Amino acid sequence: MSRDWILFVLSFPFGTLSAQTTPLALTGTLITPDGIVQNGTVLIQNGKITAAGAQVSLPAGTKTVETHGVIAPGLIDLHNHLTWNVFPRWKPITEFGNRYDWEQKPIYKLLMDAPHEALVQQGLECQMERYAEVKAITEGETSVVGGTYTPCDQGLARNLDYDPQLGTGLGTILYYIFPLSISESELAAANAALSAKPRGSLLIHLAEGAPKNASAAEELYTLQGRGLFKPGVSLIHATALTPANFAAMAKAGVGLIWSPRSNIELYGDTTNVAAAKTANVVMAIAPDWSPTGSVGSLGELNYASVWNQSQPSSIFTDAELVAMATANPATLVGLQDQIGSLAPNHVADLLIIRDTGKENNKDAYWSLTHATPEDVDLVMIGGAATYGDPQLMRQLSNGQTETLHICGAEKAISFASETNPPGTFAVTQSKLDHALRQQGRRLAPLAECGQ
Ligand SMILES: [Zn+2]
The missing domain is CATH 3.20.20.140 (Metal-dependent hydrolases)
Structure with a gap:
């Protein structure tokens, strides 16, 4: 924070990471621009949302995954x-x-x-x-x-x-x-x-x-x-x-x-x-x-x-x-037509969390504002399953994942989208931890659990 102010330039069309070409339907409780949709479906193709709502017609060959969670736009x-x-x-x-x-x-x-x-x-x-x-x-x-x-x-x-x-x-x-x-x-x-x-x-x-x-x-x-x-x-x-x-x-x-x-x-x-x-x-x-x-x-x-x-x-x-x-x-940031909503033509940047509100007689907004990191079932970026529950990741991600432990919950993360991977995440952690200990510090935990 004490560095000089910085300036970074952005210039992009919305492309995708390693998006699937087979249509993918995720079902759950949706948080849409029009409100909560129970038993809704988000249809994703080529890294983009093509439909989201209660009634979505699925193209032939669509892979459907029932998440039983709250499906929200990525944060x-x-x-x-x-x-x-x-x-x-x-x-x-x-x-x-x-x-x-x-x-x-x-x-x-x-x-x-x-x-x-x-x-x-x-x-x-x-x-x-x-x-x-x-x-x-x-x-x-x-x-x-x-x-x-x-x-x-x-x-x-x-x-x-x-x-x-x-x-x-x-x-x-x-x-x-x-x-x-x-x-x-x-x-x-x-x-x-x-x-x-x-x-x-x-x-x-x-x-x-x-x-x-x-x-x-x-x-x-x-x-x-x-x-x-x-x-x-x-x-x-x-x-x-x-x-x-x-x-x-x-x-x-x-x-x-x-x-x-x-x-x-x-x-x-x-x-x-x-x-x-x-x-x-x-x-x-x-x-x-x-x-x-x-x-x-x-x-x-x-x-x-x-x-x-x-x-x-x-x-x-x-x-x-x-x-x-x-x-x-x-x-x-002027990107309301590209990110931030479960809406057609938006990139498929999604967050799926456990619907803890249901157990507490609360709605999906409550589930999201009261979620802990353990409750995160899936983070999808540009249609690529990047992080989440190991079972969901096995169904949705192509390629290798690494295991993370988040407040006692096992999660899987994929680095497949990296264009120039600097080794495994375990190596990243150990390099940083070693360098920080040389400076009298230690590496922050990935999550704070009950502190
Ligand atoms: Zn700041």
């Missing part, structure tokens, strides 16, 4: 710092005023910044990214941002801010970390992306700090002064902004990316999302990074849901929270 994470997710949880003993406070602390340099730099210097950046993407996938994520400086051409999750696997004809997505140090060339790149057709997007960290932190709040004026307060821009954090600021954001077509757990762990409070909702700001939710945020989007949804229930009156419905991890982030 879209618009705020992460992937390579930092090799670190275990960092629990500061104090609350900070804003991000510049903790970045200057010796403890941050010792525990995070110096070991991160050491691993990068050892040439392990792509292994760090691979480990982080596996973590993200175990948390139901199919699209991520905030990877390495140099793209590691590995083909696991969709890297929305640089991965060319999605093709041409869509806007450029830029991901900036430090709003105060945007250079003229970076400003020009942002303006070019935002005025292009189709329009690109700028995801920018802004006003990160305690809600009454004046210097964090000032960043908004910097952004406005540089002419970047306009459609296609989404503000990450915005914890120090006021109801009037949110009204101005909605008016300007500026979105919000909310990361409650990291905010509360670092600053003791989070964004005034009630005011943002009242102002009709389009909002997404994302984990930030696993040291002070959630391990991934599923955990962040769970955190937000518990936080929501703890408010004097709850702000969001479970359905709204699910939209904040699926359809809303797709909209914020």
